[in-house]
Amino acid sequence: xxxxxxxxxxxxxxxxxxxxxxxxxxxxxxxxxxxxxxxxxxxxxxxxxxxxxxxxxxxxxxxxxxxxxxxxxxxxxxxxxxxxxxxxxxxxxxxxxxxxxxxxxxxxxxxxxxxxxxxxxxxxxxxxxxxxxxxxxxxxxxxxxxxxxxxxxxxxxxxxxxxxxxxxxxxxxxxxxxxxxxxxxxxxxxxxxxxxxxxxxxxxxxxxx
Numbered sequence: 001x002x003x004x005x006x007x008x009x010x011x012x013x014x015x016x017x018x019x020x021x022x023x024x025x026x027x028x029x030x031x032x033x034x035x036x037x038x039x040x041x042x043x044x045x046x047x048x049x050x051x052x053x054x055x056x057x058x059x060x061x062x063x064x065x066x067x068x069x070x071x072x073x074x075x076x077x078x079x080x081x082x083x084x085x086x087x088x089x090x091x092x093x094x095x096x097x098x099x100x101x102x103x104x105x106x107x108x109x110x111x112x113x114x115x116x117x118x119x120x121x122x123x124x125x126x127x128x129x130x131x132x133x134x135x136x137x138x139x140x141x142x143x144x145x146x147x148x149x150x151x152x153x154x155x156x157x158x159x160x161x162x163x164x165x166x167x168x169x170x171x172x173x174x175x176x177x178x179x180x181x182x183x184x185x186x187x188x189x190x191x192x193x194x195x196x197x198x199x200x201x202x203x204x205x206x207x208x209x
Contacts, residue, residue: 002065005031006051012040019089022067024052033067034088036096042069057088064088073100079140083132085125094118094129102177106130108138113160117173161195166202179205 007026014020020040022033033052044050052067053074066088068074073095080091094103097118106114107130115126159180166176179202183189189201 002054002056004051004053004071005033005067006049007031008049009043009046011046012043022052024050024067031065033065034092035067036073036092038096039067039069066092068095070100075140076100076104076137079133079136080129083129085128090118090120090125093120098177104137104141107133108141110134111159113163158193158195158198162198162202165195165199166206169203171206175206176202179203 005024005026007024009022010025010030011023012020013023014037018037020035020037022035022039022043024031024033033054035052052069053071055066055068055074055077057064057066066074066077068077077088077091077095080086080094081088094115097103098106098114102114105111110130112123112126112130115121115129116123121129162180163173163176166179167173171179180198182205183198183201186201189197192198
């Protein structure tokens with residue numbers, strides 16, 4: 001029904017349950033949209049214009065409008081809520097915890113460890129997401145020509161070793177993800193199948209920050 005809204009940022013409101021609401025004024029009408037918290041960083045200031053892609057969820061007792069920074073993110077949200085047991089709140093949390101390429105890659109490769117980084121997503125839920133969407137998202141990703149992590153991201157087994165080691169050393173999951181993404185740009189490291197090479201490079205990168 002509504003593909004996107006283009007208007008002026010009227011307000012951005014955060015609730016104690018990590019829910020973020022964007023009030024977007026379009027033709028003197030203020031629309032309330034629930035958005036992933038990470039989208040706040042991409043939005044302009046109050047009074048400035050922006051475009052938000054939307055999904056309207058209609059229930060018996062209410063209508064909720066969700067907003068996203070791109071059509072691809074909105075489409076992935078729709079695919080996530082099609083999975084049994086995955087509601088809008090959990091889909092938003094998944095999109096907020098992992099970037100779009102990271103989330104698609106985790107599902108396509110069956111990396112349930114990456115998926116369980118999202119609060120509220122346990123092992124069984126992660127397995128269900130991967131099982132139901134793995135093939136569909138592989139086709140969807142290729143069709144949309146989305147940037148992926150395949151060229152630099154280590155294989156799932158190696159990635160798990162790297163993540164576990166860095167987390168054990170006291171780094172946060174966010175720092176670990178940034179480090180892996182950064183060192184994957186190194187052609188030599190990207191070709192390596194030795195977890196130690198990735199770990200060494202990641203620690204060096206983290207130490208320089």
